[in-house]
Amino acid sequence: ADHATLFQYALEGLPQQDYAPLWPIRAACGTLMNATDRVAAAAAIVMAALGNGTCVEVLAEGPGGVPGDGPGAGSWGFQSCTETLHQFSSATPVRRYTFNLTAQTELCRRLYGVAPDPTYLTRRYGGYAIP
Numbered sequence: 603a604d605h606a607t608l609f610q611y612a613l614e615g616l617p618q619q620d621y622a623p624l625w626p627i628r629a630a631c632g633t634l635m636n637a638t639d640r641v642a643a644a645a646a647i648v649m650a651a652l653g654n655g656t657c658v659e660v661l662a663e664g665p666g667g668v669p670g671d672g673p674g675a676g677s678w679g680f681q682s683c684t685e686t687l688h689q690f691s692s693a694t695p696v697r698r699y700t701f702n703l704t705a706q707t708e709l710c711r712r713l714y715g716v717a718p719d720p721t722y723l724t725r726r727y728g729g730y731a732i733p
Contacts, residue, residue, distance in 0.1 A: 608648060609644050609647070609648055612647060612648040612651035613627060613630060613647070613651070615651050616630060616647075616651050630647045633646070633647060634647070672687060672706065673687065673706050673709045673710050673713065673718070679713065680713075680714055682710075682718070683709075683710035683713065683714050683716050683718050684714070684716055684718070684719075684722075685719075685722055685723065686722075686723065687706060687710075687718040687719075687720050688720065689701050689703060689720045703718075703720065706718060
């Protein structure tokens with residue numbers, strides 16, 4: 603993955619981390635804006651988000667896929683293909699993403715031989731009609 607994609611992946615994962623600071627994206631952006639060396643600051647953010655080893659391994663279901671680790675190699679990717687694929691698009695300062703069900707279906711079929719059912723959870727658990 604290229605550096606911009608890796609940085610994007612790290613930023614998107616920050617809210618899911620179990621550590622301080624509060625409002626991690628705001629803190630990361632503040633770090634970047636106040637840094638004299640923004641490349642070094644971005645690298646520090648990536649290392650904090652993804653690990654402090656000497657080499658950061660990017661998960662196959664991360665960059666280049668659906669935000670939030672959609673369909674891809676691994677157990678979470680399989681679960682996304684079979685149960686939890688959410689149809690959404692986003693336009694944020696970090697990235698613009700337009701959901702494409704056809705592309706995600708092709709990926710799920712190629713990886714696991716299944717077609718995603720984005721309505722599964724709603725049907726299974728009642729959506730907003732919770733008694």
